[in-house]
Amino acid sequence: xxxxxxxxxxxxxxxxxxxxxxxxxxxxxxxxxxxxxxxxxxxxxxxxxxxxxxxxxxxxxxxxxxxxxxxxxxxxxxxxxxxxxxxxxxxxxxxxxxxxxxxxxxxxxxxxxxxx
Amino acid sequence: xxxxxxxxxxxxxxxxxxxxxxxxxxxxxxxxxxxxxxxxxxxxxxxxxxxxxxxxxxxxxxxxxxxxxxxxxxxxxxxxxxxxxxxxxxxxxxxxxxxxxxxxxxxxxxxxxxxxxxxxxxxxxxxxxxxxxxxxxxxxxxxxxx
Numbered sequence: 348x349x350x351x352x353x354x355x356x357x358x359x360x361x362x363x364x365x366x367x368x369x370x371x372x373x374x375x376x377x378x379x380x381x382x383x384x385x386x387x388x389x390x391x392x393x394x395x396x397x398x399x400x401x402x403x404x405x406x407x408x409x410x411x412x413x414x415x416x417x418x419x420x421x422x423x424x425x426x427x428x429x430x431x432x433x434x435x436x437x438x439x440x441x442x443x444x445x446x447x448x449x450x451x452x453x454x455x456x457x458x459x460x461x462x463x
Numbered sequence: 464x465x466x467x468x469x470x471x472x473x474x475x476x477x478x479x480x481x482x483x484x485x486x487x488x489x490x491x492x493x494x495x496x497x498x499x500x501x502x503x504x505x506x507x508x509x510x511x512x513x514x515x516x517x518x519x520x521x522x523x524x525x526x527x528x529x530x531x532x533x534x535x536x537x538x539x540x541x542x543x544x545x546x547x548x549x550x551x552x553x554x555x556x557x558x559x560x561x562x563x564x565x566x567x568x569x570x571x572x573x574x575x576x577x578x579x580x581x582x583x584x585x586x587x588x589x590x591x592x593x594x595x596x597x598x599x600x601x602x603x604x605x606x607x608x609x
Contacts, residue, residue, distance in 0.1 A: 392567040400547035403518050410573045421590050
């Protein structure tokens with residue numbers, strides 16, 4: 348870092364907090380990949396469960412849950428993580444909106460840490 | 464508000480099925496535009512006769528400058544359907560921290576089926592409707608699981 352001697356102390360602090368953020372994201376990325384998103388547990392609603400309260404028409408019974416394979420395949424993908432899990436090096440190549448909130452929070456915590 | 468305008472007026476109301484009458488919600492909204500609320504109530508109650516009484520039905524009333532009206536009926540609000548499934552009256556105060564109940568994807572599918580009959584959702588794939596149901600559930604503090 349010797350050739351960055353013209354960077355102000357504030358920028359150095361920012362870079363340090365960003366580095367901590369990146370490490371944090373690195374840990375998260377590892378956790379996500381361990382969660383194995385391709386595994387889908389069987390539905391908690393067993394086939395034959397009556398969905399009480401969903402009949403809005405008279406003389407129509409409440410809908411009954413069907414077998415898991417009778418539902419369309421895309422239904423089971425709806426709870427997958429929509430945002431791709433990014434490698435730490437890739438995150439800083441994304442537009443700032445991707446990591447904006449996390450970065451702001453990290454800066455705030457860093458500022459708080461420096462105050463106390 | 465001139466009643467001899469050239470544009471149709473659009474009034475959106477949520478009315479309990481089969482129970483359209485009272486002055487507070489419907490009377491002033493329609494009366495101010497020159498429509499007799501009794502006429503609307505009769506027609507509305509007739510067309511919602513097949514619904515369980517009391518189910519909230521959003522309807523859009525188009526009022527022409529000649530003071531005639533037509534209306535379309537939509538499925539009940541998603542939040543109401545979800546609350547009914549979970550058995551609660553109100554959603555969570557702090558949705559991400561508080562969970563008032565949980566729902567499975569199969570429930571989401573059935574709710575989306577009901578919503579898909581909405582005339583303004585024509586042509587939207589059921590998958591997209593499911594996604595918005597999940598979004599509504601999350602904003603109310605209802606957990607969606609498999």
